[in-house]
Amino acid sequence: MDDIIEMKQIVKIFPPSLVALDDVSVTFRKGEIHAIVGENGAGKSTLMKILYGMQPADSGEIIYNNKRVNFADPGEAILAGIGMVHQEIMLVPQYTVWENVVLGTEPVSILDHLDSRKARQLVQEKIDEFHFNLDPDAKVEDISIAARQKVEILKLLFRNVSILIMDEPTSVLTPQEIPQLFSELKRLRDNGHTIMFISHHLDEVLELSDRITVLRKGRKIGTINSGEATKAILAQMMVGREVIFESIRKQQSAGEVIFEISGLNYTDSEKRQKLKDVHLQVQAGEIVGIAGVEGNGQLELVNVIMGLIKPQSGTITAQGREISKDSILQKRKRIAFVSQDRANMGACVPATISENAIMTHHRLNGSFTRWAGRVLDNRQIANFTSVIRQKFDVQMSSGEAVFKSLSGGNQQKVILGRELLLDAPFILLDQPTRGLDVGSIEYVHQQIMEMREKNRGMLLISADLEELFRLADRLVVMHRGKVVAELITDQTNITEVGYLMLEGMAYEA
Amino acid sequence: MKRKVLINVVGILLAFLLGALVMILQGYNPLETYFRLFEYSLGSPSKISYTLTKSVPLILTGLSASVAFASGPINLGQPGQFLMGALLATIGGLYIDMPPVLMIPFLLVLAMVGGALWSGVAALCKHFFNMSEFITTLMLNMIADFFTFWAISYPFFEENANYPQTPLIAKNGWMPDWGNFGSSVLVMLIAVAIIWFIMNRTTAGYEWRISGQNSLFSRLGGVNVNKNYILVMLLTGALAGLAGGLVVMSGPHRFIKGLGANYAWDGVMIAMVANSGVILTLLFGFFFGILQTGSLGMELITAVPRELIQVLQAVIVLIVVAGRGYFETLFAAMEAKRKMKERTT
Numbered sequence: 001m002d003d004i005i006e007m008k009q010i011v012k013i014f015p016p017s018l019v020a021l022d023d024v025s026v027t028f029r030k031g032e033i034h035a036i037v038g039e040n041g042a043g044k045s046t047l048m049k050i051l052y053g054m055q056p057a058d059s060g061e062i063i064y065n066n067k068r069v070n071f072a073d074p075g076e077a078i079l080a081g082i083g084m085v086h087q088e089i090m091l092v093p094q095y096t097v098w099e100n101v102v103l104g105t106e107p108v109s110i111l112d113h114l115d116s117r118k119a120r121q122l123v124q125e126k127i128d129e130f131h132f133n134l135d136p137d138a139k140v141e142d143i144s145i146a147a148r149q150k151v152e153i154l155k156l157l158f159r160n161v162s163i164l165i166m167d168e169p170t171s172v173l174t175p176q177e178i179p180q181l182f183s184e185l186k187r188l189r190d191n192g193h194t195i196m197f198i199s200h201h202l203d204e205v206l207e208l209s210d211r212i213t214v215l216r217k218g219r220k221i222g223t224i225n226s227g228e229a230t231k232a233i234l235a236q237m238m239v240g241r242e243v244i245f246e247s248i249r250k251q252q253s254a255g256e257v258i259f260e261i262s263g264l265n266y267t268d269s270e271k272r273q274k275l276k277d278v279h280l281q282v283q284a285g286e287i288v289g290i291a292g293v294e295g296n297g298q299l300e301l302v303n304v305i306m307g308l309i310k311p312q313s314g315t316i317t318a319q320g321r322e323i324s325k326d327s328i329l330q331k332r333k334r335i336a337f338v339s340q341d342r343a344n345m346g347a348c349v350p351a352t353i354s355e356n357a358i359m360t361h362h363r364l365n366g367s368f369t370r371w372a373g374r375v376l377d378n379r380q381i382a383n384f385t386s387v388i389r390q391k392f393d394v395q396m397s398s399g400e401a402v403f404k405s406l407s408g409g410n411q412q413k414v415i416l417g418r419e420l421l422l423d424a425p426f427i428l429l430d431q432p433t434r435g436l437d438v439g440s441i442e443y444v445h446q447q448i449m450e451m452r453e454k455n456r457g458m459l460l461i462s463a464d465l466e467e468l469f470r471l472a473d474r475l476v477v478m479h480r481g482k483v484v485a486e487l488i489t490d491q492t493n494i495t496e497v498g499y500l501m502l503e504g505m506a507y508e509a
Numbered sequence: 510m511k512r513k514v515l516i517n518v519v520g521i522l523l524a525f526l527l528g529a530l531v532m533i534l535q536g537y538n539p540l541e542t543y544f545r546l547f548e549y550s551l552g553s554p555s556k557i558s559y560t561l562t563k564s565v566p567l568i569l570t571g572l573s574a575s576v577a578f579a580s581g582p583i584n585l586g587q588p589g590q591f592l593m594g595a596l597l598a599t600i601g602g603l604y605i606d607m608p609p610v611l612m613i614p615f616l617l618v619l620a621m622v623g624g625a626l627w628s629g630v631a632a633l634c635k636h637f638f639n640m641s642e643f644i645t646t647l648m649l650n651m652i653a654d655f656f657t658f659w660a661i662s663y664p665f666f667e668e669n670a671n672y673p674q675t676p677l678i679a680k681n682g683w684m685p686d687w688g689n690f691g692s693s694v695l696v697m698l699i700a701v702a703i704i705w706f707i708m709n710r711t712t713a714g715y716e717w718r719i720s721g722q723n724s725l726f727s728r729l730g731g732v733n734v735n736k737n738y739i740l741v742m743l744l745t746g747a748l749a750g751l752a753g754g755l756v757v758m759s760g761p762h763r764f765i766k767g768l769g770a771n772y773a774w775d776g777v778m779i780a781m782v783a784n785s786g787v788i789l790t791l792l793f794g795f796f797f798g799i800l801q802t803g804s805l806g807m808e809l810i811t812a813v814p815r816e817l818i819q820v821l822q823a824v825i826v827l828i829v830v831a832g833r834g835y836f837e838t839l840f841a842a843m844e845a846k847r848k849m850k851e852r853t854t
Contacts, residue, residue, distance in 0.1 A: 306729060329731035337729065348723040355719060359730035362712055375711050 004030040004194055005051070005163070010060035012046055012218075020046045021057075022218040028163075033185060033195045035209035035226070037202070039238055042215040044198045048165045051196075052084045053077040083156030084165035089148045093141035098123035100140055101155050126158050131187065146177040150184070163194045170204055182208050200238075202231045214238055249449070249473065255284030258457045259335075259426040264314030266300050266481075274300040275311065276482045282426065282457040287448070289472030289489070290461045291497050297481035298461050302339075302430050307331055318426055332360050336424040338416060340431035340461075346415045347403055354385045354399035357418050364422065388417035393443070409440030416447055427451060429460045433467060445471060465494050479504035516836050517782075517789070520829035521796075528821045532813060542813045549806020550799040555689040562691035562759065564798025566591070566769060569697055569752035570776025571783065571790045572704055573624075577745040579708065579785035580717035581724060582738055586631060586646030587749040587776045589653030590624035591769055594750020595757045596657045597623030599764040600665065602678025602757075612681040617696065617754055624750015625743045627653060632742035636735065642742065661764050674765040684759035693759040700751065705787040717741055749776070778822065782829045797822060 005028040012021040021043045028034050036044045049055045051062060053071025062069050064080065071077040074084065091100045102119045109115040123136045132150050140148060149169060156164060166185070170178050185195055185208065199205050205212055206226055214221040214237040221237045259282040266275040275297050282288045292298055303309045305316060307328045316324045318334040339345035347356045358381050362368050368380050385399035392413040396406055403411065412432070419427065429448065433441040448471055451458065462468050468475060469489060477485040477500040484504050487497065529539035550560045570587040577584035598620035607615065631649055634640040658673065667676040684692045708714040720727040720734055728734045756769050779797060783789035804818035 308729070327731075327733070328728060329733070332731045339729070344723065344725055345729055346726070348719045348726050350722050351719055355715065358715075359719065359727070359732075362715065363731050369712055373712055376715055378710075 002030045003027050004065065006063040007047070007051060008061050008063065010047065010050060010062075011058045012043075012050060012055065013058050019218050021050070024060075024215070024218070024220045026213050026220065026223065028194060028196065029211075030194055031189060031192050032210040033189050033197055033208055035197045035199060035205040035212045036215065037199055037205050037212060037234060037238060038215035039200060042238070043218040044200075044215055045167055047215070048084065048167060048196060048198060051077070052082060052165060054084075078156070078159050078161060081161050082163045082165070083159065083161035084167065085149065085152045085156065085169060087167050087169075087171060089145070089152055091140045091148055091151060094139065096137050096139055097134055097143070097151050097154075098136040100151055101126070101136075101158050103155075105159060123154070123158065126154060130154070130157060130184070130191075132184065144177070146173055146181065149173070149181065153184075153188075157188075162192070163196070164188065165196045165198075167198045168200075169197070170199065170201065178204070202234050205234070206231065249287075249471070250453070252285055252452065254286035254473070255455060257281050258284050258319055259459065260315075260317045261305075262315055262317075264301075264304065264311050264316070266304055266309065266311040266314075268300070274481050275304065275314075276480075278314070278478075278481075278483055280459075280476055280483065280486075282459050284425065284457045285452060285455040286473045287452055287458045287460055287471050289468040289475045290459065290478055291465060291468050291475050291501055292478035293501050294463050296478045296501075298430075298478060300481070301478075302428065302461065305335070305428060306337060329360075329363055332422070332424070333364060334424055334426055336419040336422045336427040338412075338419050338427070338429045338432045340434045342408070342411055342415065347411060349402075349404045351403055352400050353396055353403050353406065353414060354381050356403045357381075357385045357388055357399070357414060359418065360422060361418070388414060388421070391421075392417040392447070409436050409443075412436055412440060412444065416444060420447065420451060425456060427456055427458045429458055431462055431464075432460070433462075433464070441467075465497060468497075469494060477501055512836065512840065516832055517829055520782075520832050521825055523828050523832075524821055524825040527824050528817065531817065531820070537811065537813050542807055542811050545810045546803035546807045546818075547799070548803075549810075550803035556802075558688060558690035558694075560798050560802045561694050561795070562689070563802050564795045565691070565693045565697045565759075566752040566756050567775050567779060567798050567801075568791055568794030569700060569755070570749050571779030571794045572701060572776075572787065573745040573748035573752070574777045574780030575783055575785040575787060575790045576704060576708065576717075576748065577741060578780055579721050580737070580741045581721040582632075582741050582745070583641075583643045584628060584631070584646050584742060584745045585643065585777060586628055586649050586746070587752075588769075588774060589646070589650035590627045590746045590749035591753040591756075592653045592657045593627040593753070594620035594622075594624035594747075595753030595764055595768055596660055597626075597750070598682075598754035599675050599678055599757050602682040602762075603665065603676060606679040606681055609681045609685075612679065613684065613758070616678075616682045616758060617751060620750045620754020620757075621747035622750070624746040624748065624753065626746070627750070628742045628746025629739075632739045635742075636739065657764065658766065661766060665764070667763070672766060674761075675763045677762050678757065682758055683762055684755065686759070691759045693755040696751075696755060700748065701787065701791050704748070708787055713737070713740070752776075775822075778826050782826050784830075784833065 007024065007026045010021050010024045013019050024043070024047060026047070036047065038044050046055065050057045053073050053076055069080065071080065077083070092103065095103070098120045101123045107115045107118045107122065120136055127134050127136060132154060134147060134150055134154070140151065153164065169181060173181060189195055197205070197209055206229060209226050211223055212226050212229055212234065213223040214234065216238060260280070262279045264275050264278040265273070267273045278301065280288065290298060290301070300309065304311050307326070311324070315322055321334070323331050323334065343349050358368055361384070362376065366373065368377055368384070369375060370377050382399055388394060389396060394410050394413045394417070396410060403414070406414065416432070432448070433444050436444065448458065460468065460472055472489050475487045475489055475492065475497060476483055477487070477497060479501065485500050525543065532539040532542055549556065551557055570591060573587050573590070574584065598616045601616050601619040605615070606612065627649060628646065631642045631645040634645045635642050661675050662673045665675040667674055686692065708718065716727060716732045716737055720732060720737055724734055753769060757764060761768070775797060779790055779793045783793045800818050800822060804815040807813055807818070808815045
């Protein structure tokens, strides 16, 4: 097969110092499905955005059809035949399928009047040509996510794009919808289209792609034929060492119940029941993991526990005290909280590191203030920041630097330091390693295990099953707002839990 | 720090350059005009004193807006709070008399109470009906405007006056002047010092600033965001009210129609150029005071119309505010280039 695109020695730096791509060279062949895999932050999306003209490279060149190209914006890339489907679907919900497809390149009759009949017909022809099972007159807001994704692809095909970049297309789909997407992508490939497929799900990659390029921390590790690849090889390339899928827990017996939820129901303002009669218990010295596909009530559970939203019924008890009516400050005496959303919930990004470090402590710990809590003690604050810096190994210049200037991993270390040093008996961990690099994840896991040894009780919400199996003593599976299973980690396996997450019931052979 | 100074200085210089261009186009001599402007406002110690006194309401209303913006609430009600503060201080001065040591603080407190009551109305509207202070403070400005107009036209009207105004307040309530230097400057400086301390050293100021930047984070951290909102509204109302009281007590010594017509809006503008910083508010407030005082002299001597200074003020605001964002991206890009070089060598 012929090489169609060659990306040579691409470098991209995000100020101040994040090297997103470090001398990456990849070749794409005509008519292949080429997967780009890597962990979060490996540079997959950045590489594709550079090709697509969404971001300029700081150095390097792109050869397309034997010519050097440099697209200033996606419009130019589409004209040249390269299109990208983003993770978030960008369509006009109130418009029909055909209206969305032609938007921007509408066929017009005299006086720039939209020729609807012709437009609709052209769209219908494209739908037939590619066997897309779509109704051109359906309104986009009425069709499924999978169908919307098809509309996005159709939009590009309508513009005669021959190279398709798909940025994590499966992340918005249900498991049942994925095979159909794959068969459509394969059909496109057989028609001579080239498809670049960004993903971090190894199974998908192996099933779909012809060749696989692995990126790690902005560097290219290699490109291999998928026939020669296995999950283990890819995983090792992605993380740079053999991945230990097994647990790192030491034997330890759990203590008394320190956190308990019972009969919790929450229905949102649009009358959707998000939590249905949720019961769970956490004992001192144990980690209870919540497994579930994102959007099955985890977010609401966290918000209810923290007091951001009020449940219709149910009780929350911490250390034997019913806390659901307490103020957030009252709750914080018993609950430490690490949020998955660093920028909005976990930190105040434009403030200084010290200002972020003392939040909550400034109210609960008298040593940070003088004059009956009214005036801050800057010396104590500086000391505290350096304690966090040392204990949690934070790479930073000074406590007075803005929080924003820290890398993601260091930001999370500061947040973790702040919350773990609160000395609360119960710790709520909502995806504590989201978006972190491998080294930082390892570090966060160690800290969590240390807290377990110190007899804290933890509730760990994670979208990452491997993380849950590594850390949690027990697993609670949530499906559509309900707890569908409670399992002891050592007596179950990833397949069983995965099935429960997707189907909401146990697998029956 | 150096960068911040640079951005502000560059912004001001660029604005002056633009102003000079406008003058040249209209056939005026910019150098002479600018010389007159500064000569009239800063040319001698007594002129400086006068300019300082004139800057007091600018700085205090600027401070009111700065504290509000830095802490979250968008209090745009300085004009109304200013008027209500001025009115309450005037009423106090009309009916009560005490020795100056008591009278002056008493009237100042009344002025602050007047401003705080008015911003308090907006705070209550938010608390009970979830109405945005952005809208309510603006509407309350109108109400304050006509309410004070009514008050000085009917109940507190000076008999036989041919203009809507109150009688003079008790002499014991006048702010003493030392030559051109008004004692209101001292009051203003004390207020700035207290506010600086609150914002930068106290637990409350810390919570306000963090809430202003990320309210959800502070809420989750245990901060009582609602209580702080009301406190900030009351404090910023009090600051604007204090400005109103000081203008009455050191200027006309009565509430006269049109009192402080422009000051309070300048306050919002000053807070914006100062990026809601306390010290920058003081500096920019004084600087705008220089421009406004100087514009009188400029008009007298050079025939350049005073309105040009308003244009200049607006241009400074635009350039400094826009420049802040631009310079930040510029510095970030420079940093990235430097890193690139480091890697290649």
